Amino acid sequence: MQWFTSNEHESNIHVAPMWTLASFKRLKHISSQYASRFSLIVAFSPTGWTFGKGKKKSPGRRWQQGTVIRYEVPYSEHCSFTELKEFVNFLSPNNIIPSVNNDGPESADAMVSSLMST
Structure with a gap:
């Protein structure tokens, strides 16, 4: 089984540049391109900055606008x-x-x- 493909029609998972994930306008544009295949898109935006000063510690944040859902997912660049x-x-x-x-x-x-x- 192949994990990666360059044919976007062979996969339900798509990787996008991080700057794309920060904007619902851009995410909605992506959603419109795939409207015939998907009724909802979910974006995961990895961020090492989720646990900043004064922020509540949580497993991630969720935003939704219409058929676009975006999660900020905390991660660490420092794994073992x-x-x-x-x-x-x-x-x-x-x-x-x-x-x-x-x-x-x-x-x-x-x-x-x-x-x-x-």
Whole structure:
């Protein structure tokens, strides 16, 4: 079974840029493009900023306008190495590109190699 496809008609799940998820106007535009296939769209907007100062701690926030529902889902960019390795194992990517500070190319290569090993 394939997890990913570039044919939007083969999937009921679509990935959109995060800036798209912040606007109900843009989400409604997406919804109108798929009106013949879907009567409702649900967007999950991951955010590490959900638990800011003065905000109530909750598992996420929900907004709805008509047939568009958006959830802000808190997440952490800081998972354990074991969790990251399990995620990489699940996805089986062909390549990993480090996107955070590290101790240099040798360190990054060693980390990627360790993540890719089973």
